[in-house]
Amino acid sequence: MAWEDIVVSSKIVGHVSAGIYRSAGGALKELVSNAFDANATRVVVTTNWPSFDIVTCYDNGAGITLQEFRRVMKGGIGESSKRADTDVTLELGRPIIGVLGIGILGIAQVCHEFKVISHHPETSTAFQAIVRLMDYLREKVDDVDIARTDDKEFEIGQFEVEEIKYDPSQAGTYIIAADMRSAFVRKFRESPEVPLPSKFSSFLDIIHSKRSVKEFGDYWQMVLELATACPIPYITDQSPFQWDRVKTPPEFRKKFEGLAQSLRDYQFEVVVDGLSLRKPNSYPHPLVRRDGEPMRGQVFPIDKEVKVYGRPLKLLGYIYMQNGQAIEPIELRGLLIRIRNVAVGAYDPTFLKYPNIEGPRFNWLSGEIYVESGLEHALNIDRDSFNEMHPHFVALQQSVHSLLQEVFLEAGRGVEERSRVRQKNERDRRLGALRHLLSQELGGNYQLVETEETQLPLEVDTKYRRVLINTQSTLWPRARNKRELAQLVAIAFEISMLVPESERRERFYKLLSQLLNL
């Protein structure tokens, strides 16, 4: 075996310099995407928690040949040939989602070197390779003036390969990183030592119990990031929603269930340290509000197909608004864009830079948009962000912002409605308590009757056991809360008038105290 240079085109160098992934989850996402494109049905990521000193990623897909691997290493990283024909679909109706070799740059950010083993069933061949990227790659490429360099290719590391015996039981690709970078291991080891549960529903219960997954550290964040990003089914299989708890147009439900079904049809499973991942969206959550009422929500669909500068842009998605209670953890608040079912970055809490200030109402929102066609060219190579000047991005932004106006209008209506209901409930409660007090003080069941026929603003009718309140009396203050207070004082006064004079004062104060504390 001999070491060979890994070379990339100069356009890739710039992206390496910029730091191609923001997080370990982002780096692993690209390996998972490659496995999806290789028709794998299972990808297994292990981290050796809590040491985090070895990370492996195994998939049971089609593998890669030595020739193809060598071609990628020799300038093929990031080339677009893999997705040149955007309509190409793989087995099980899967679209192509990855970019050649980009995963390699990603994994190189978390380790000094790694091993690739691939058993390729189609050719019955296998190879293993050791890939070593330059230790100070970023610093080195920063020194290169890409604009001035005439070189089309740039050396970023070395690799050595050898053919090994093909074993059909090992079909697929295996990536092993055992020489981890210090920054990765230290950050992960600093995480609280909370092991992952083996059921995703338990994982979800745990993260929903916290305001932010950050409380569990980088490891849990990485798992959530992968679960959010990968083309895997929803936790409930059907969709993110409990339809009986959310208001939505029926035609959207049908469409979205079709989309969820296509995710199931991919038959793609991603396992991290024994935890089989699902999309973490499940709404409403929690099922009971803090005030004890059942939690409900509203789904605002986005279903759009337009042509922008002659190129199609097709979107299907939603913005979910939870009724007056924040979505937790905060990592699920905002808007997530998925291109070919893979998330681009994380949830964007600004909703593509929505210009209006809506305060905490943003916390009630979580949305996903599946871009079925278009927007591909607006994607930066890190596949984590967009070129915000791209016409498709601008069109998407406009659609989202226009929908948000409707959402916030509805949110305002919801606030008013909930406020009205809350006030009514409070009034009913206080009236009930007042009746109870009156019955205790006067004996028998007294009714509070609003009338216009009494001379005084308030009278106690002991014969028919009624407290008559003349609602038209001009003596009552106009402001509701002052009026209610005045009525309570009047009730205390009138009842105290029913006892002998010597007891009146004491009774009045006692009653007043009781009434004001209702």
Add this chain to the structure above:
Amino acid sequence: MAHIDFTKDILKHYVRRYGWLPACQQQKHAIGKRSKRIPLRYFTFCAAEAIDVFMLEREGILQRDEQTGRLEGVFFCEENEEAFGRIADLIGSPEQGFLGDFAKIVLFEDDEDTREQELYSDEPHSESVRKKLRYKDVHRCLREAFPFDIINLDVCGVMFPLRTGVIAPLLKSLIRILEWQTQSAFPLNNRPCEQFVLFLTSHIDPDRTDESAIQQLVNRVSENVDTNAEFRSIFINRFGYSEVDRLATDNFPEFFCLALPKVMIHLALFRLGWDVTYGPVYVYSRDDAYHENRQYQIMHSVSVYRRIRDFGRRLDEPGAGQYARIVTQIANEGVVWVDDIVQQPEVRRELAQDLRRIVESRDRFRKP
């Protein structure tokens, strides 16, 4: 070494089922109440198939956490990176894995490159120093994981390789982990380990064993033959003569299965303060993948270690009598030749069936 498909290997499974399992059940019973609060801690070299782990889970020795479903208390060591990932995938949620050469991990000592250095620090290190520091880091992690309730040193290779002398790395590692068992306290209750089970595996191959080591083992057994009448009588009764060097030549596997436990028992009783009960020693043959028509043997021993009270603070030496008794017992019981037993069709069938069920239950758990 050629890989053996342990999902079909009934020789090894005989040892698992009739050697390891009963010993684990007894250990589980012995630690009784403690195990309800603290999961049993199992350290294994389970190989890529992890059959032992799933057998122990099926038998309720290892348990899953009621709330999370995680298999608790499983620690493993594996040198091969590829196998390491596969084990982690199979178990799904091990407590911890230790990647690297077991002896190198256990016996790590700082040198000028590694002293006061950490692998995961801001300091940049060359690739060769990183490699050393990696062992330092795994050494620390392993040391912190001690003690264990069951240690299954199902390691590959001979105990005394050529040109290593009698104190070979593997034996040194064994001594070191027994020391760690002696010194460590359980993490959750901070109590020392009072009893543990040790499964020890070694290849038996005289051509690959250091000659001076063999000679020293011969000398150790000869001492017993010369000084202990009961042992001598049993030895002659069993082998037909009293010359230990002859046994080492004529029947190396039986000689080795007598000599190695002697070394271990001596160490435990007199240096570390553990009383040892030796169970059966199992032996079977394997074809040598590199030499046609050549075989070597594999030995599996099962032993229970119980802490001796007031060890090091006594005037008498209760170990002396105990030592003679255990060694005599081993000589008396001889070894269990598994190859002969599994010739019986019903035994083969039963083992194959059991193995299949374990693999099925293992794979069933991994399905989403």
